[in-house]
Amino acid sequence: MLTPLPRVKTGVPGLDDLIEGGLPRGSITTLSGDTGCGKTTFGVQFLYAGASKYEENGLYISFDEKRRQMYRNMGRFDWDLQKLDRDKKIVFIEYPPFEVDQFLQQESIIRDLIDKVGIERLVVDSILPLVMVYDTEKERREGTLKVLEKMKNWGCTTLLITEGGGSITQDPQRTWVEYLSDGLIYLYNIRRKNYRERALEVVKMRGVLHETKVCPMKIGEHGIEVFPGQQLFDEK
Numbered sequence: 001m002l003t004p005l006p007r008v009k010t011g012v013p014g015l016d017d018l019i020e021g022g023l024p025r026g027s028i029t030t031l032s033g034d035t036g037c038g039k040t041t042f043g044v045q046f047l048y049a050g051a052s053k054y055e056e057n058g059l060y061i062s063f064d065e066k067r068r069q070m071y072r073n074m075g076r077f078d079w080d081l082q083k084l085d086r087d088k089k090i091v092f093i094e095y096p097p098f099e100v101d102q103f104l105q106q107e108s109i110i111r112d113l114i115d116k117v118g119i120e121r122l123v124v125d126s127i128l129p130l131v132m133v134y135d136t137e138k139e140r141r142e143g144t145l146k147v148l149e150k151m152k153n154w155g156c157t158t159l160l161i162t163e164g165g166g167s168i169t170q171d172p173q174r175t176w177v178e179y180l181s182d183g184l185i186y187l188y189n190i191r192r193k194n195y196r197e198r199a200l201e202v203v204k205m206r207g208v209l210h211e212t213k214v215c216p217m218k219i220g221e222h223g224i225e226v227f228p229g230q231q232l233f234d235e236k
């Protein structure tokens with residue numbers, strides 16, 4: 001028997017039980033889902049838990065939300081992000097999408113920051129601008145592989161956010177990110193008659209015997225919570 005991979009607690013109640021105790025340390029997991037389904041919340045909660053409970057500093061690289069806007073939105077949760085930001089336990093870097101080239105060329109700046117601050121958790125929200133710069137399928141696959149390899153070398157436990165509905169997709173940009181990551185989690189906000197229900201599914205996690213059920217999920221003042229023991233509405 002192989003010794004189990006060391007785990008990193010996600011900080012999302014209910015989720016670690018689905019994946020044998022947490023994300024494999026140093027792995028790259030893609031988090032996909034439609035707009036408003038909780039991807040940014042999940043990413044920030046992962047960093048918040050690391051910084052506040054597990055003594056693991058986090059880096060949030062955003063190509064999407066602006067820093068002020070992100071802090072305002074996340075202010076709806078009972079997390080003291082400002083203090084962790086001041087203490088450099090969570091570092092937030094914002095790149096406008098047109099600075100993607102710069103990001104790819106300045107990789108050593110990020111790597112130095114990771115070493116200097118002792119970053120162990122990384123969230124990229126969203127990874128898509130980084131892989132949309134390629135024209136052909138071949139370039140896209142190779143480019144995505146290169147970006148992911150760079151990030152793997154940074155040594156952090158990483159979440160890559162992509163947007164788009166929770167199903168295996170033909171979207172060429174997203175497909176390669178999903179294929180080449182170690183793990184894949186889908187978030188859903190499913191419409192049923194006149195209301196919606198949130199759910200989470202672990203689609204893959206290399207080297208992990210994970211639960212295959214689509215589990216109900218809630219967003220409340222403490223953030224995201226997953227309920228592995230409950231059923232979604234259509235099974236009630």
Ligand SMILES: Nc1ncnc2c1ncn2[C@@H]1O[C@H](COP(=O)(O)OP(=O)(O)OP(=O)(O)O)[C@@H](O)[C@H]1O
Pocket residue numbers: 033034035036037038039040041042073076077163219220221
């Ligand atoms: N305190 C709260 N209690 C319950 N729900 C909340 C609370 N704060 C925010 N939400 C909800 O959380 C949802 C998820 O937002 P989030 O920004 O994480 O989604 P997202 O998947 O990143 O969306 P986008 O694709 O637009 O970036 C929002 O639709 C909002 O209604």
Ligand SMILES: [Mg+2]
Pocket residue numbers: 039040041064125
């Ligand atoms: Mg978001």
